[in-house]
Amino acid sequence: MGKSLEVATSKEQIGPVAEELPRRSERSRAWRRYKANRMAVIAGAFIILLCLMAIFADTIVPHDPLEIYSGKRGVGPSSEHLMGFDHVGRDLFSRVIYGSRVALIVGLGASSIAVIIGVMVGVTAGYFSGWPDSLLSRLTDTLMAFPIIALLILLASIVGPSLVTTVVVIGVTSWAIYARVVRAQVLSLKRQEFVVAALAIGASDRRIIFRHILPNVLAPVIVLVTLGVGTIIILEAALSFLGLGIQPPTPSWGGTLSDGRAFILLFPHIAMAPGIMIVLTVLAFNLLGDGLRDALDPRQKDIT
């Protein structure tokens, strides 16, 4: 026994290993794990680029997205107009660049709303079990049982379609998954020693929730949110595609796709560019989410 202890502490024996693993904070170790994932790094860079594009859309667009070029209806791509013109003669490239604003505003805005509601519901249900849990869990089930598009169509047509409506309506209907995951996390955290210890020394519920539970559900929530942004961007595009999201003439990817559908047999190029942008953006957020999951929360399983 004594010998094995000696071996374990001897610096010569474990030297090289200790050298390779200097004391690092959990954060810097997570960053190293993230950097090792090439796809996730590319995805992250793409998203940063997309954000810059959205912020500086005014200065980088080659043409006014609302200007109608007469006689150019549905004209295909050229070197001056990289993606060609839409069905009324507007520059598609500029409209697609502006469309990134809508996608990001809705993606991030609706996610924030969904996360706030989801975490509140999940923590309440998981921490206070009993009837609040039964009630909130059934509420979560109910929301998940609704085909989400049907609910969005219904709500958007009641409130009247606009950018704000789109953000709010998607936000208040997308929280169920967060609530479910947070609840499960809280249930398992509640049984762990540090929470039991905090309870034993008489910490208030409020202190336990904010100091001990919330910081520990953060990692899985960040991962889920990143994965959720892609889904939300698709929902926004679907809603705009159905004419119940962003209203013309404001450029949005879903709206342009809707024009593309109407003229698909005449001007098929209209539907190309916005579709490719949606796919790349959603893909980037999904890959970023996968990367963050592996980096922040290596034990978490793939949940689709």
Place this chain on the structure above:
Amino acid sequence: MARYAVVRLVEGLVVLLLISVATFLIMRLLPGDPVMILLGEGGGGIRMTEEQIDAIHRRWGLDDPWHVQYLLWVKNMFTGNFGKSIFRPGVPVREMIFEAVPVTFIISAAGLIIALALAIPMGIMAATKRNSLFDYAATIFSTLGIALPNFWIALMLIVLFSLVLKWLPPFGLHSWQGYIMPVMVIATLQMAVIMRVTRGSLIEELGEDYVRTARAKGLAERGVIGTHAIRNALLPVVTVIGVQFAYILSGTIIVETVFALPGIGRLFTDSVLHLDYQVVQSIVFLLAVIVVVVNLLTDLTYALIDPRIRIE
């Protein structure tokens, strides 16, 4: 098992109750009077006296207190009497729904069956030949498939099959060929999800002790996977199908709009725009019932196959 089934059944009923109340309230909070909408902007040129409008309200029960309307509606739902359409006066909602259900059913069922038939073998192959070329191709397909919006796949299929190759009609349902592209759209997305789950869960099972034991006792790899690992690996797939069902229905709503198919999704979107209370409520309730029943069935199947679930 019986106890578990009862608990799940009661939960399902509570969810249905909440859905019916929520749907009913949402519909009643709608701004705009369905009678005026029926007449069109500003009454559509038809002048009606207050008395006439009131008479119409009374005839459709729009004047009754909300709880009376709700109870009547619930009673009608249980007797299969979905009321009459406001937008198409005199046409029973049941008839409209019956006309539309087969289209939606064919698209979603065929899409799901094709997806299962292709995705499960693909997932198994990818998991057993890990890091092979096939595995990479399958992984790229499923990663891309999840990121593809179904309405865009639909548009690209129209460009390919209707515009370039001229094989299929782009819109409508004039022959059975009209079903091909819609089914492909639904199947693509489901394949991506099901393949991913099958691959992931089989890889996990293959790392378990019982698989090592089976291999150690000399069982052929075929037997190890085919009789041991697969059974456990397909459990998450059952759950995913249940969860995906609501998405499939969401998908058909979009797909029916793109291809202009007379299914439930199209009927729903049109009825929302026309504020046709009876139709919208009935469809939402119907969709929710289907989702709840399917989820209940998958949960019970799961519990039946996997005894560990029942104990919880």
